[in-house]
Amino acid sequence: MSQFNGIDFGTPASGATESVQLEIDGVDVTVPAGTMIMRAAAMAGIQVPKLCATDSLDPFGSCRLCLVEIDGKRGTPASCTTPVEPGMKVHTQTPRLAKLRKGVMELYISDHPLDCLTCTANGDCELQDMAGAVGLREVRYGMDGANHFETAVKDESNPYFTFDPGKCIVCNRCVRACEEIQGTFALTIDSRGFASKVSPSQNEDFMGSECVSCGACVNDCPTATLSEKSVIENGQADHGVTTTCAYCGVGCSFVAEVKGDQVVRMTPAKTGRANEGHACVKGRFAWGYATHSDRLTKPMIRAKITDPWQVVSWEEAFAYTAKEFRRIQAKYGRDSVGGLVSSRCTNEEGYLVQKLVRAAFGNNNVDTCARVCHSPTGYGLKQTLGESAGTQEFKSIEQTDVIVVIGANPTDGHPVFGSRLKRRMREGAKLIVIDPRTTDIVDGPHIKASYHLKLRPGTNVAVLSALSHVIVTEGLMNRDYIAERCEEKAFKDWCDWAAKPENSPEAMEEFSGVPADELRGAARLYATGGNGAIYYGLGVTEHSQGSTSVIAIANLAMATGNVGREGVGVNPLRGQNNVQGSCDMGSFPHELPGYRHVSDSITRALFEDAWNVQLESEPGLRIPNMFDAAIEGSFKGLYVQGEDVAQSDPNVRHVTHALESMECVVVQDLFLNETAKFAHVFLPGASFLEKDGTFTNAERRISPVRKVMAPLCGYADWEVTQLLANALGYPMNYSHPSEIMDEIARLTPTFHGVSYQRLDELGSIQWPCNEEAPDGTPTMHVDHFVRGKGRFMITQYVPTDEKVTRRFPLLLTTGRILSQYNVGAQTRRTENSRFHAADLLEIHPQDAEDRGIREGDLVSIESRAGTTALPAVITERVQPGVVYTTFHFPESGANVVTTDNSDWATNCPEYKVTAVQVARVNRPSEWQEQFQAFTDEQNQLLARRHSLPAGE
Amino acid sequence: MSADKLIKMANQIGMFFSAMPDREQAVKDTAGHLRRSWEPRMRRDFFKYIDDHGTNGLSDILLEVVKTKRAELEPPKVA
DSSP states (O other), X not given: OOTTSOOOOSSOOOOOSSEEEEEETTEEEEEETTOBHHHHHHHTXXXXXXXXXXXXXOOOOOSOOSBOEETTOOSOOBTTTOBOOTTOEEESOOHHHHHHHHHHHHHHHHTSOOOGGGOTTTTSOHHHHHHHHTTOOOOTTOSOSOOSSSSOOOBOOSSSEEEOGGGOOOOOHHHHIIIXXXXXXXXXXXXXXXXXXXXXXXXXXXXXXXXXOOOHHHHHOSSSSEXXXXXXXXXXXXXXXXXXXXXXXXXXXXEEEEETTEEEEEEEOTTOTTTTTOOOHHHXXXXXXXXXXXXXXXXXXXXXXXXXXXXXXXXXXXXXXXXHHHHHHHHHOGGGEEEEEOTTSOHHHHHHHHXXXXXXXXXXXXXXXXXXXXXXXXXXXXXXXXXXXXXXXXGGGGGOSEEEEESOOHHHHSHHHXXXXXXXXXXXXXXXXXXXXXXXXXXXXXXXXXXXXOOOTTOHHHHHHHHHHHHHHTTOSOHHHHHHHBOHHHHHHHHHHHTSGGXXXXXXXXXXXXXXXXXXXXXXXXXXXXXXXXXXXXXXXXXXXXXXXXXXXXXXXXXXXXXXXXXXXXXXXXXXXXXXXXXHTTOSTTEETXXXXXXXXXXXXXXXXXXXXXOOOSOOOOHHHHHHHHHHTSOXXXXXXXXXXXXXXXXXXXXXXXXXXXXXXXXXESSOOTTGGGOSEEEEOOOGGGOOEEEEOTTSEEEEEOOOSOOTTSSOHHHHHHHHHHHTTOOOOOSSHHHHHHHHHHHXXXXXXXXXXXXXXXXXXXXXXXXXXXXXXXXXXXXXXXXXXXXXXXXXXXXOSOOOOSSSOEEEXXXXXXXXXXXXXXXXXXXXXXXXXXOOEEEOHHHHHHTTOOTTOEEEEEESXXXXXXXXXXXXXXXXXXXXXXXXXXXXXXHHHSOOOBOTTTOOBOTTOEEEEEEEOSSOOHHHHHHHHHHHHHHHHHHTOEEOOTTO | OOXXXXXXXXXXXXXXXXXXXXXXXXXXXXXXXXXXXXOHHHHHHHHHHHHHHOSTTOOHHHHHHHHHHHHHHOOOOOO
């Protein structure tokens, strides 16, 4: 347990609203009913000795240290398992208890190596603390005889932590953490009595077990049995800084434990509302990329991408960039340049980039990588409910009875939410999974989905239409809710449409491949099973009908009355850490901050007044439109902060052709990423550990990002944007990101109440936060929808153009894996690559056999867009006719294969459906060979980088 | 920009709204979506293609949009 993570109350909070009054050691204490005595004592400042208890786990009652005496009761009950009762008089320190505790500790210490001074946990060890607390002065049994530590073999297989069974006291905390918090059940206690020991899986080492390296066991270990290797290597931290993870859209709060400016470890913050003390392998351990030797920390320029880089000063880099952008605009027009800001950047950085584009470039050509993941969410939820955001907080799932997961793989993509989901299922909630693949939540330890609608890729709308049909025709709607809250005519039109026979499960089965009776059963369960909550991911949005699917989901939720209270809702699981925030900040080309269209003259006037500039009223180019315009010749300059479009965007050859067609590509990043290999200016970036700011997660939760080390390149990213704006002649003079947030709050109604001071006070804030909701809004659309009346919209199923043919008979769909993150620029530079060292192609045994493919064979994947080659994995996780891969490694070329088909409303690419053929090959594809040659050449040009002589 | 792509995108937008029972509203919404989300040069290239090559390839609802809503979709003149 981290010493920087607050008080350990020993047992969890009860959550009850009624109070109980009792007396502990003569002190009157009032606590919620159901609280255990141990916690009640801790709340009164009285620490009862303990070893097997910690407040992140249910009480267990095994160590016998926390015994207490209670007036009128016999014996010495364990305080961790005894609930408070009114009028109870408890004594935590008596001669009898002292003797018992000392005896227990004596037994523990008689089988423990006494190497405290050289132990990793020295000073941070609960066993050591308890020996002191009970006043242990001798071990009468001596150290002779059988013990566990002399022959113990340390398991160092995991890249991030060690397991030393010789220091284990078999308190079960690690086993319970794996079960209760993470839900993986990778650990157990093997054997009985003296032979009892913690065992990963069936006596495997940690790497060989089901362990997912979330770190929950390490967190809860009271001794040095489970220790972070970073602490073993560096010693313990001297201070902790609470900050926010820079990986997925869960937005976990962490304590960065720091020694000087060196991060020693990251521990999940107990007070973090998104994660409540839990973490995953990425946030918990994969932060070493921040100081990786690949980091580039000096600005560089070059005239052509075939030139070696020239290292220049910041001033020269800004002057060169500004001169180039102004030259391009003078030659090709004001609209010939634009900017992209990654959803990995902070809110303040996103805000500044769109301000730079709108105010300094003078156009609206700004976009964010939310374009290629959740732009349909923004559109669909705004049209139906009135706000481009999810409706709940993650904790809401604790009140859910029926969970629907569509096109999302939370245990890989959003692991900490995945653990919440599994926990709720173990408590009895039902689950419906709509996914072409069998993901881990479909059937796992102590969880099993009631329905897995294993649809064909590209048929989400067909399935959602069928569910709507059942709910409408079988009278499963919540009529009172709809009458009170939704537009009457739109609802009637929708009902008439949904009831048509062509939308029935029986009709839609032909398209989706999902048996009609399963569709009917799932619809009935969602509509009648109590609180129903829908969680969805990129498997919904990244389709030609992505926006239609989001609208269909909102329709289902409104029809069943499942919006506007805890336990229900429509919940997009955002891909990257700040997808929600980047959208909120006006990073889309048609919207100013707060989702206000650029044609809205009142909003424009507000920003024009604040920014002292005239703003363009026409929408700008979206990312794919920028690429098309570049190839066509009207778009020549691009400023890219933190995105890697040359790897992440579909149809890579089209993207790189576009980049090669531009005259000035500026990339600001930690590394020379794939896009930077096509750049003319490289501006070094700063990691999340090197700057202040905020991220907004999938719950609309704005959380602080706090600097724990100085930027390696000298500037935080917001400062770089500001200096570039100044070089372009548009003045920006912020001295701290808090001033940027103050400006955002001033100009954006849903952010009026947000400030760094309020974030410090509250820890995090869910917007809207303003005069009506000064502490934020955990649940949206309570009493009424943001748009006034909820709007049902007809969602006609339209098959994608990406159809299977004799030439391309399989459908490729893409996704993520737990240990890698997006383009992998961060996680590939950590030990996480030991869990997943390459992208692989999953193929069904039947399809493999038809093609003579064996496990591990190199296979080509050819689509209408391009060809790549990957090793094959034969698995029934995918259905016949479907293949699957991840896109974490640039050389894999997953996006060489994906096409530039896109969502009708937002141009979000259709990553999830590509018709392909797969065949055994004995060499990489032509593209891969060209990629390797180009990469080698660019690495050479980087290695040959040089500084300009003074004066040149 | 690529005319094929622009026409495909326009037809996709029209396809969504054409499912609505009120045809007049569907035409209006299709035009509104084009107006609010397409950058001026996309609209300019779209109309230029139609002027140069005719309306072949456009769906019925897009034909109605071009016929009845073109004035509001015309991008501002380039200075």
